[in-house]
Each structure stands twice: as C-alpha cells, then as structure tokens.
Ligand code: ADP
Ligand code: ADP
C-alpha cells in the first residue's frame with residue numbers, strides 16, 4: 001500500500017505516521033525529517049534548505065523532487081510506503097506521479113488530516129521534538145519524563161519554525177501552496193478526509209479503519 005499523509009502543519013501527520021508505520025509495517029518518509037537531518041549533518045542540501053525552513057517557507061521543488069525520487073527508489077519501499085509532508089505543491093504532486101508511473105506504481109490513498117487554525121497554533125507552539133523523529137506536546141502529549149524522549153532518551157528541543165512568526169507564515173504558505181492538493185487528489189478519487197481534532201488514539205482508530213480497506217489490495 002502506497003499512501004500520502006496530507007494536512008496543515010501541526011495536524012498530527014508525524015504523530016499518526018509513527019503509529020501507521022509500526023502497525024502496517026510501512027516505511028515512514030518524512031521530508032521534514034530528511035531536511036532536518038541534512039541540516040544537522042551540515043550537508044550542502046541542508047545548507048540550501050536551512051533559511052527557507054527557519055522562515056517557514058517551502059524549500060524549492062527541485063530539491064524535494066530529487067530527495068523523494070531517491071528515497072522511493074530504495075529497496076524498503078518496494079512493498080509500500082507512506083509519505084509525510086510530501087507533496088506540498090502541485091508541481092511536487094505531478095513529479096511524484098511521473099516517478100511512480102516510471103516504476104509501475106501508484107498512490108492508493110491520500111489521508112487528509114483536517115484541523116482548524118486555532119488548534120494548529122496551540123499544537124505547534126507546544127510541540128517538542130526529538131532527533132529520532134518523535135514529537136511530543138507539553139500539554140497534549142507529554143513525554144513520561146519532562147524534556148526527554150520516551151523512545152530513545154534524547155533531550156527534546158523546540159523547532160525554530162515552531163516559534164510564533166514562523167508558525168503564522170507556515171499557515172499562510174500551507175493555504176496558498178499546499179491546500180490546492182486537496183482538490184487535486186479529490187479529483188483523482190484518492191482523498192480520504194480524517195477529522196484531526198480528536199484525540200490521538202481516536203484518530204488512529206479511524207485511520208486504521210480506512211487503511212484496512214487498502215491493505216488487502
Ligand atoms: P505535523 O507532523 O502534522 O506537523 P505533529 O504530529 O508533529 O504534526 O503534531 C503537532 C503537535 O501536536 C505535536 O506537539 C503533537 O504532540 C501534537 N498532537 C498531535 N496530534 C494531536 C491530537 N490529536 N491532539 C492534540 N495534540 C496533538
Ligand atoms: P510540519 O508538517 O510540521 O509543518 P515538516 O517537518 O513536514 O513540518 O516540514 C518542515 C519544513 O520543511 C517546512 O516548513 C518546509 O520548509 C520544509 N519542507 C518539508 N517538506 C517539504 C516539501 N515537500 N516541500 C517543500 N518544503 C518542505
């Protein structure tokens with residue numbers, strides 16, 4: 001099964017992705033995680049991406065398309081994959097379609113996690129991240145020990161782009177550049193919208209119900 005998680009920043013894509021990845025044994029491909037890893041390793045890609053990310057802008061399409069093409073060609077994607085945070089623009093979605101067609105694959109479903117702006121701002125401003133990709137929330141999803149990742153015991157940090165100015169800009173960028181993908185995938189009859197305002201475990205139950213339909217395909 002090949003799926004895409006779509007939704008505004010803070011909708012809970014990363015949180016659900018971790019659960020989906022474990023339950024359905026799908027590789028979790030987060031372009032945000034890949035970019036952050038490149039920044040912390042000081043690669044040339046990281047250097048190019050850094051200023052866009054800290055301002056809450058999108059990194060240029062050509063860079064993302066190369067990243068995703070490369071990642072999807074790896075062996076662990078042969079039995080299925082889950083994209084989190086890609087595509088974010090129509091050109092990225094068109095490029096994805098080309099990449100998949102070339103290798104005889106297709107997208108089975110696009111899960112659109114929907115949450116209103118007020119809640120997104122609360123979620124993003126309290127988010128704490130771990131290097132391993134886990135994300136927590138100071139109130140809504142705290143780690144067992146304050147400031148420390150449950151999974152790998154690393155110290156949690158706040159992302160630069162989770163500060164107020166960047167959050168505002170990311171929501172504007174989402175509406176302008178990414179929201180059109182909802183219509184794009186709806187027209188392709190791939191869109192499944194999930195109410196992302198509920199609790200993490202309730203959302204996951206709904207996600208499981210939806211994905212079980214595709215698992216048999
Ligand atoms: P995204 O990957 O879509 O940006 P995250 O999964 O990182 O979103 O979640 C954003 C923040 O909201 C994190 O702090 C996370 O712990 C919290 N969160 C995720 N899902 C929920 C939920 N259903 N209810 C409340 N908080 C949530
Ligand atoms: P969130 O879903 O919480 O907004 P991500 O971790 O997915 O955050 O992305 C963080 C930042 O990385 C984005 O604001 C953007 O600058 C960059 N980025 C990630 N994925 C893409 C993409 N597909 N296209 C362009 N920029 C991206």
Ligand code: ZN
Pocket residue numbers: 130131132133134149150151152153154
């Ligand atoms: Zn961790």
